[in-house]
Every structure is written in structure tokens, then in C-alpha cells.
Amino acid sequence: MTHRVRFQPDDIEVRADGSETLVVLAARAGITLRGACGGAGTCGRCRVRVTGGKIRVGEAVLAAPLEVPACQARPAADLEVVVPSASRLEEHRVLLAARAASVLGEEAGTVAPDGPLYRRVSLHLPSPSLDDPVDDLSRLLRALKGQVPADVRVPLEVLQELPSVLRANNWRVCVGYHVDDDGRSAEILDIAPGDAAVAFGLAVDVGTTTVVVQLWDLAAGTCVGTAGSYNRQAAFGDDVITRIIYAAEQPGGRQVLQEAVVKTVNELIGQVLAGAGVSSEDVGAVTFAGNTTMMHLLLGADPTYIRLEPYTPAANHWPLLRANDLGLAINPRAVVYTVPGIASYVGGDITAGVVAAGLNHKEGITLFVDIGTNGEMVLGNRDWLVACACSAGPAFEGGGIRAGIRAIPGAIEEVTVLPGGYEVFFRTIGDKPPSGICGSGLISVLAGLVDAGILDRSGRFRKDLGTPRLREAEDGPEFVIAWGSESGTGEAISLSQAEVENLLRAKAAVFAGIRTMLGALGLDLEAVDEIYVAGGFGQHINIKDAISIGMLPDLPPERYHFIGNSALKGAAAALLSKTARREIAAVARNVTYLELSAGNRFMEEFTAALFLPHTDMELFPSLKGGN
Amino acid sequence: MTHRVRFQPDDIEVRADGSETLVVLAARAGITLRGACGGAGTCGRCRVRVTGGKIRVGEAVLAAPLEVPACQARPAADLEVVVPSASRLEEHRVLLAARAASVLGEEAGTVAPDGPLYRRVSLHLPSPSLDDPVDDLSRLLRALKGQVPADVRVPLEVLQELPSVLRANNWRVCVGYHVDDDGRSAEILDIAPGDAAVAFGLAVDVGTTTVVVQLWDLAAGTCVGTAGSYNRQAAFGDDVITRIIYAAEQPGGRQVLQEAVVKTVNELIGQVLAGAGVSSEDVGAVTFAGNTTMMHLLLGADPTYIRLEPYTPAANHWPLLRANDLGLAINPRAVVYTVPGIASYVGGDITAGVVAAGLNHKEGITLFVDIGTNGEMVLGNRDWLVACACSAGPAFEGGGIRAGIRAIPGAIEEVTVLPGGYEVFFRTIGDKPPSGICGSGLISVLAGLVDAGILDRSGRFRKDLGTPRLREAEDGPEFVIAWGSESGTGEAISLSQAEVENLLRAKAAVFAGIRTMLGALGLDLEAVDEIYVAGGFGQHINIKDAISIGMLPDLPPERYHFIGNSALKGAAAALLSKTARREIAAVARNVTYLELSAGNRFMEEFTAALFLPHTDMELFPSLKGGN
Numbered sequence A, B: 001m002t003h004r005v006r007f008q009p010d011d012i013e014v015r016a017d018g019s020e021t022l023v024v025l026a027a028r029a030g031i032t033l034r035g036a037c038g039g040a041g042t043c044g045r046c047r048v049r050v051t052g053g054k055i056r057v058g059e060a061v062l063a064a065p066l067e068v069p070a071c072q073a074r075p076a077a078d079l080e081v082v083v084p085s086a087s088r089l090e091e092h093r094v095l096l097a098a099r100a101a102s103v104l105g106e107e108a109g110t111v112a113p114d115g116p117l118y119r120r121v122s123l124h125l126p127s128p129s130l131d132d133p134v135d136d137l138s139r140l141l142r143a144l145k146g147q148v149p150a151d152v153r154v155p156l157e158v159l160q161e162l163p164s165v166l167r168a169n170n171w172r173v174c175v176g177y178h179v180d181d182d183g184r185s186a187e188i189l190d191i192a193p194g195d196a197a198v199a200f201g202l203a204v205d206v207g208t209t210t211v212v213v214q215l216w217d218l219a220a221g222t223c224v225g226t227a228g229s230y231n232r233q234a235a236f237g238d239d240v241i242t243r244i245i246y247a248a249e250q251p252g253g254r255q256v257l258q259e260a261v262v263k264t265v266n267e268l269i270g271q272v273l274a275g276a277g278v279s280s281e282d283v284g285a286v287t288f289a290g291n292t293t294m295m296h297l298l299l300g301a302d303p304t305y306i307r308l309e310p311y312t313p314a315a316n317h318w319p320l321l322r323a324n325d326l327g328l329a330i331n332p333r334a335v336v337y338t339v340p341g342i343a344s345y346v347g348g349d350i351t352a353g354v355v356a357a358g359l360n361h362k363e364g365i366t367l368f369v370d371i372g373t374n375g376e377m378v379l380g381n382r383d384w385l386v387a388c389a390c391s392a393g394p395a396f397e398g399g400g401i402r403a404g405i406r407a408i409p410g411a412i413e414e415v416t417v418l419p420g421g422y423e424v425f426f427r428t429i430g431d432k433p434p435s436g437i438c439g440s441g442l443i444s445v446l447a448g449l450v451d452a453g454i455l456d457r458s459g460r461f462r463k464d465l466g467t468p469r470l471r472e473a474e475d476g477p478e479f480v481i482a483w484g485s486e487s488g489t490g491e492a493i494s495l496s497q498a499e500v501e502n503l504l505r506a507k508a509a510v511f512a513g514i515r516t517m518l519g520a521l522g523l524d525l526e527a528v529d530e531i532y533v534a535g536g537f538g539q540h541i542n543i544k545d546a547i548s549i550g551m552l553p554d555l556p557p558e559r560y561h562f563i564g565n566s567a568l569k570g571a572a573a574a575l576l577s578k579t580a581r582r583e584i585a586a587v588a589r590n591v592t593y594l595e596l597s598a599g600n601r602f603m604e605e606f607t608a609a610l611f612l613p614h615t616d617m618e619l620f621p622s623l624k625g626g627n
């Protein structure tokens, strides 16, 4: 039986057969709900108000009015549902987009094109005669000779209309084509009457949280537009594990997740094309970089075994696809290149980052670290590369931290605590009243609390400090960073003992990963000549703070480099340069993956790192005087 | 506005918007009308009775009841339409199918497979572990190493489900794949849990009139089923020219013709699969051979310029396609190979025939002749090949001959006329009462009439023969072959003066083509060491008769060979053998095409051949005594 479900205040109605949850139905209505737990019913972020009708929750049928997590409710009658703004992911959208544009506007530059994935050429063919009556295809290939490799594939759709296209402008045509990286063959993607138009391509970073799309002029090598927004998949889980479970266990779940991310990408494509005044038909290539789970979900591949020992993805290296395989809103024959990954938890985003950072050209030993829910690391130089991943947990991204928010305006990103009176100074993004603490802010808070002697080296609040900021809450002691009177929300922003322990585990995992990888190679921290810190998160952290809490190695600041969104940089390089694609393929093939769960060295290192900064102070010589 | 159109006595209703003719609407209802003139309104074969409603013919609106050519009528209201059996192509169907099966049953044999287009292999992969955690795709490719070329393409659909397919039967799978002819790369087409199933393929001859499908076991090299029927495109014109006009000038005409032939092929595929108990998923390759126009219409390519000077097809060499590009009812990723053609009027059916006849291996000069509406000829040996086509006209296929029918039971196929009393003896296919004369019968009639002195050498009936069989009809003299009392239809079967002239022009075109081609190379008829006669038509003609009317050269009978449906033989060879595909590609590339319309030598030869047998009796030494 079908029911009508009307979402308010949007006033959009969809039809439902009763089998889908209100999260899926809202998505169909274009409303993306928050859903940190991926539909487990435990995070409460997807709450909606049912104001009319009946819903089914498990076996029970409940009548309106009531408030429920949308992920647990299915229609049992025609419904009227109000979605409060706090349950909507959309509210972050404008902020994220604005932030993406400002951040990425700086990053995108000019790249000298060196074998872009898509090119265009103008031709003027001699018209046929009884003396030269060869078929239209042979005539076209004859004119292309010397410009493209001899072996040219022509898709059926192009052939079907070739006679009229060639004759429409008196044998003048513009041919869009792709050359295979081995240089032996090419494929025509489109052909249109008239003179050459500019060839465009897209580089896309598919993050678990955020998706960013860049539009590039492939002949000039210039970026002509950038757009970013949240990944619509976030309605089905905040992190990769909840999304894998959703894909594996919900009927049709894999398809729902694929549609969500494709919709996200298509919306961003629409924005960059409109912004630059470019037609979708002129876009002949796209490159994607993302973690292994994101690539499975984008391509619709079964991700089930990524999370089950021994953690095998369906593939690390994906074939070249076509835009219409994925339903992308560009030339349907546009080539789709996916940056190859290394393992289930070291994906193409890392391969892209390693090449963007140039690790594969370094003489000295170089460490690449991307810190997010997972800490992914690559160590090596031009001769060898080793990678590993550690599950840092979502603490630095705000998971399990009541005050944790993304790096949006109003987020506290730096904190100083004066010893003595324990006065707190903080700086927010955009200088807005504080609404929470972002990842770099959490590192800074932790460093500040240690520095001021509020936390001891094992991460426990010292008692009897004589400041009202350290107070006893329901579930233990907490430290107030901002009073309700100062904050943008009217509520105090604080960090509890349990939350400090979450952060401690997260930073310990990163440091333990680095130490384990070095140890496996018989190297100590001092052997690292350079460190590249990547990721939207990594771009903003204060290195001194990260060292002082023992998350990153105690090395001279000049060895540290930030490279921002290195996945996007790598994707853009792959779009424009054959050399980059070759290097990416070589890196993905040659990196040795170290499975940290396979030995107990990691657990030892992890336990040792559950101190501030570490049980072994010898590892942090620069801090010895200070503490 | 939509109308309902109900066809009787089938009692099938379709919806119409008023823009389509009753021919197209009948096709949608599954009823294929005859349509020799392709909708020009001149042949009258598509007549239907409108018993209720109103139709539009041009600007006029006419009310039922009335009889009209369906190709001229469009609905102007809800309609009731009766389709008489005489207007249906279906009535020939069973006869054709039965005949195809009996004829082709003999032809299909065993071919030693040598690189078939599709193969299957069973694999048992080691299951993954922490020591061997490579991704599923790499594991699969590792197991395939040595069995297939190193460069293996895997389609997205296969990758998406790979994890569950590999694990479904404990890492035992059957992989279906295609190896590129250069031997450098391969593509996986399907993968299923469990042990290897047999790999099947189809060879298809797409004739203008008839379509034949053969099912082959690709590992054993045995033909396991054959089915044939009329080409449903016949509703839109008897010959290639009317179909090209239909495709070029009717809105949506190209698509209508493509759907018609794909429907024909799919019906035959259904028959052979059901007959052999084979699943459509086990069919991984198809090869098509047909003339250039048939291939354009099958693939949906614009055929407009085939019939306009300088006669350029969209392509002679088509790319390897997939079953779902065409909507074929087999494994959607099955490879579709199209035998390449040589020119607009020398198609892939001829290339296939030349290789089937082995011209490209002959030491002596060999002539290949395929006689139908067009006479197509190839001359040469292992060192060189020349081809030409002459428009013989449809007379030998029954076009423009009142009594002309296809080679179905009841067709007169041999005639003897006694001099003296001019008594006529005839033999029909299946010894049924005569219902018309097929192509070989027409040759035999012509030879008989000349032999008996009823026709003079210029093809005119002699007056005053004193037999009632030569009688004066409305439009001139005619000779009665079978009286109404003898025939299966109750009506006399006769040949008129005008029809004799049609036949004369047809045979003259063939002979002139052969002479012109030889002449262009400075060769005379005697230089020809062997002659291969191909085509359903060619299989049944009496060589002595064909020589005595001056259609084929006067060479000793032992130099003649019949090779039946050589297009289908060539298509089957291409399906099973890489060597055959290489030879086909080489032949298509190396044949020199001679455009007969480009010089006036052909016209001179044609005029000289408009005699029985020829103006130059020196060319027919064996007949000099007899006539």
C-alpha cells in the first residue's frame, strides 16, 4: 500500500510503500538528515516530529504527534513530518561551500598540461568524390593521423551520427578524444560540426564528510571554478564503518549511498559549470580521489569485506569508466579516472597526496600524515614507500565530543590557558561567538590544559585548582572553555574527563602508528627528514601544540610542511598530466602496506602513547625543560 | 490526441498519436505488413480494410469503411482495422523457417575452434588472509595469469558484485572472457560462482529478405541450432534502397528499422536457445554478416549517403560492440563482431563469403559471384582481389514479375519446354501444386523458352507459334507456364514480354559486371580458373541454364562451385577462429573496389549482353552448335 509523506516546512510530498525509513524518504524529497550513527538509532541526530498519521517502529505502530529518530520510523499511514533545522545537514552547507571556496581558491593554480585525459582538435576534411569515396569513418581517421595514435576507437553513438555531423558544416568538425596512457591507442568521445571549443575536465575530492569539485581548462591548465559541500551520504552515517554497514545490511542500501554521493557531485558540477559559463557537453574527463570506502560507494561496488578481517576491498585499482556509468551530469562518454588505492584503509586519496607531496621523488626519508577519523601515514623516499593506517577514532572530528564541530565559522580553533588564575583566551574562525570546538581547537585545548597544569601527564584533571571552570558534572569532572554568557548558543562549552580520554586515545593512535612504522624499518623518529601534514584538518593545526600533546614527533618545526587538500591536488594532477598518472600508478603499486592489527607492537606503542606527551619523555626532548 | 487502433482478426489494440502510419502501428502490434515499395504507396502490398473510425491520407480525412495502403493512412479517430492475410509477411514465416532449418542443417558442421570470441575458464582462488590480503580484483587477476593476456579489463558491473560472487561458492568461480585479436589484452565479460559452464556464441546472417541465426558451442566448435525467418524490416521496403529512403525520410524511421531487425534477431535467438536448452546468459559473442545497408540499419547508423553519389557509408569497419548496445537478448556484455565491408554495395556478407570460399588462398584466378537484387562479384587470388557490384534489379527475386515468389514449397524451380508442341514440364519445390516461380525457375523458364525457339535472341516472343500458351494479354503477349487448372492458386502462371525484358536486364547486368571487371584487368573470360556461386539463390540455379541465357560465363561446369550461404559460413568462422577474423580484416582492407558507375565500359558491356545469350556469340562457344 502506498502512503503519502509530506515533509514540512519544505512542503514536499513523496510516495512511500512503507518499507523505507523516513531518512530515505526525506532524501528522496531532497532533504538530507544528519545521521552520525548510520541508522542504528543511537545518535539521535536524525530526530523529526511526526505531526499527523501513523508510523511503524519495529513491530509497533505509533500515532502522531510524536518525536522519533527518522532512521527508525517507517510510514504506516499518510504522514505529515516536520524536520527541525537541527536535524538537517543542509544548514552546514553554505558555510562549508563558502569555506571550501576560500580555502581552495588559494590552492588551485596553474598546471602545465602534459597529456590531459581529454583533448580537442579541429579538422577540415576533404569532401568525398568518386575518386576518393572512402567511408566517413576512414576519412575521419585519415585526417586524425599523426595527431592521435594510429589505433582509434570510435563509439557506436558517434558512428551512428557521423555522416550528418561531418556534412553539417561542410566537413569542418571539432573532435574530442582521449589518449590511452600507453600512447598506443585513443578513443573519440565526441565530434561536433564547426570549430574547436575548449576542453574541460573536473577534479573531485570525495571525502567522507565533504566533497569538493574543481573545474579545469585542460588546454590552458587553469582552474576556472571550485565548489564544495557536505557529502549527502552523511545522512547514512558519519564515518566509513557505519556507511559500510548501511550498504551491506539495508536492502538497497548500496544504491541509496551511491545515489547520495552522485547527487552531491552533480550539484557541485552544476555550480561550477554555471559559475564559469561552461556547457556540460564540453567536460570530457573527471578524476576522483577518495578513501577506499568512498570509492566503492561512488562506483556502487560491494564494500562489505573492507571492514571484516583480513580487510579486502573489491579493488584498489579501478578501470577507466564513462560518465554515464555513474550518471554524472556531463558528456555521457567523458572518461572517469579513479586514483588507485593501496589497501582498505589507505585509499586513493593517500596515493594522490603522496604524489602531490612528491614523496616518490625525495632523497631524504619523508613522512606523509593525513589525520582524520583514520590516521593514514606513508613513509619513504624515491626508493621505497611504506604505508599504514590507524583507527584514531572520530574525536578530532568532533565525534564523541559534545562540543565538537567542524571547522566552520564560530568554531574555537585556538585556546590559551593562563596558569595562575586559569583564565582562558580563545580564537574562533571568522571571529564569531563560539559555538563549539573544531579539531585544531581540541588539540590546542589539550595542549593548553597540560601547559597550565590543569591536566596531569596521564590526562586526569588535577583536583583542588580553585577555579569554577573545573566543575563536577553528572558524569564526572569537566573544564569550561567558554561560559554560556560568552557562547553563540547560550550554553557553556566544556570538555569532560571522558572526552579528554577520547582525545588521548586519538592522539596516541597517530603517534603509535608513526612509531610502529618506523620501528618496523628499524628507524627512530630522528631519521625523518621531512613531514607532510595533509587534510582539511591538518591544514590548521598548530604543530607546536600537536607535538606538546605527543601526537606528532618532536622534530624541528622547519621539517614540517602543510599541503592542505592533497587528495584534490593529486586528482587535479591526474586530470592534467600523464606523468602524474604514471607516478600515481607506480606509487599505488609499489607502496608496502603494513597491517597494524597484525602484530602487537602497535598495541605496545599505543599504550605507551596514552600519556601527555608520552611515557618515554626521551622521545620529546624539546618538552623536557618546559614540563 | 491519442487514438486506439485495434487490429483484426488478431484483436490487438495499440495507442496512436496520429503521426504514425498504420504500417508502424501494425508493427507495434506485432503484425508485419508486406511493403515492397517501402511506403511510397505504389506497390499496394500493404492494403488493409478500415472497418470503423476515420483515417487521414495526406490532408484528406476519410471515414470507414474503406480499403487503403496502410503506409498511406494515419489514424484520425479510434480505428478498427482488418489486416488480410495477403498483406501479411507472417504467412511466409513458417515456410521460410522450415526451409532455413533444412538447408542450414546440412551446412553447419564442425569447426576446430582457434581463438573463439568468447571462452570460459574455471578457477579456484586461495582465500584471503592477513598474510595475503590483496584486493579481490588482484586475487582474481593473479589466478588468471598465464591463462589470459596480462592486460585484463574488468567491467564495472562485474567489479561491483565481485566480493560476493567470489565468496558464494568458497572461491570457486567460472570466468567468461574475450581475448582481443592482437593477443595483448582481454576482457572479463561475466563471472559466476561454481564450475565452468559451456560457452556459446551466435553467427547471424542479416539478409535484406531473410535472417538466419546459428548457435555454436564455442569450445567444441559444433553448431547446436539454426533458425531463420524473414527480416521484419521487409514491412518498410523490399530492397535496400527503399529502406534507406524510409530511414532517411520518415521521422524516427531509422529507429523503426533498427527495432524491426533486432526484433527479428531476438525472436530467432529465442528459438535456437529454447531448441538447444541453452540459457541466454551463456551466450557471450555474436557475429553479424550482412550487406552494408543491413549493417547500418542493424547498428542504427545513418545510411543516407549510401545511395547518393559518391556512395559513402558511415563506416565499413565497425568497432566491437556489446549486446546491450543493440538490445540483443543474451548476456548484455557479450561481444558483437560485425564482418567488415568493402564499400556501400560490397558489404561484409561478401567479405565473409570470400573468406569462406578461400579466394584469398587461391593460386589460380577465381571469381566469386553473389546474385541477388545486386550482383556482387570479387575476382582474384592470394595476391590480389578486385570487387564490384552491379544493380541487377529484383527480377530474379520476384520483383516486377507477377508470378515471382521466393524459393518456398510450391515454387516452380525448373522448367522444360518441348519444341514441337511447346508442351511444358515443371518441377516445384516440395512437389506442391505451383504457386509461382522462384529465381532459379525464372532462369530455367528463360532458358527453356530460348531453347524451344519461343523467344528469339533479342528476347521477343516469336509470333504464330500455334500454341494457346502464347496469348495476347492486356499489356502485350505472355506465355503460360501453368494453367489455372494446374496451379495451386487457381490462376494461370505466365510470363509477359515486359517481364522477360526485366529478366534480360537482370542477367545482362551480372554478365556485364563480370566482363567489365575482367576487362579492367586486361583478362578475358577464359582466364577464370574457378567460379564460386553464393547466396540462397545461387545454391539452386542450374549452371547450364544460367550459361545458356548468358548470365554466367561459358566455362566448363567443373570450374563452378556452389557454396550456399557463404555469408553465414564466414560469420561462423569469425565467431570461432582468430585466423578467420584476421583473414577477413585483411580481405576487407586489401580488396580494390571498382565503381562501375564511374566509367562507360559497363554500359557498353550491358547493352551487348541484352541478348540471349549475347550479341557476341564468340563468348559462348559451347552454345554455338545448339542455337
Ligand code: FES
Residues within 6 Å of the ligand: A034, A035, A036, A037, A038, A039, A040, A041, A042, A043, A044, A045, A046, A047, A069, A070, A071, A072
Ligand atoms: S539515530 Fe538516526 S541516524 Fe543516528
Ligand code: FES
Residues within 6 Å of the ligand: B034, B035, B036, B037, B038, B039, B040, B041, B042, B043, B044, B045, B046, B047, B069, B070, B071, B072
Ligand atoms: S503501397 Fe504501402 S508499402 Fe507499397
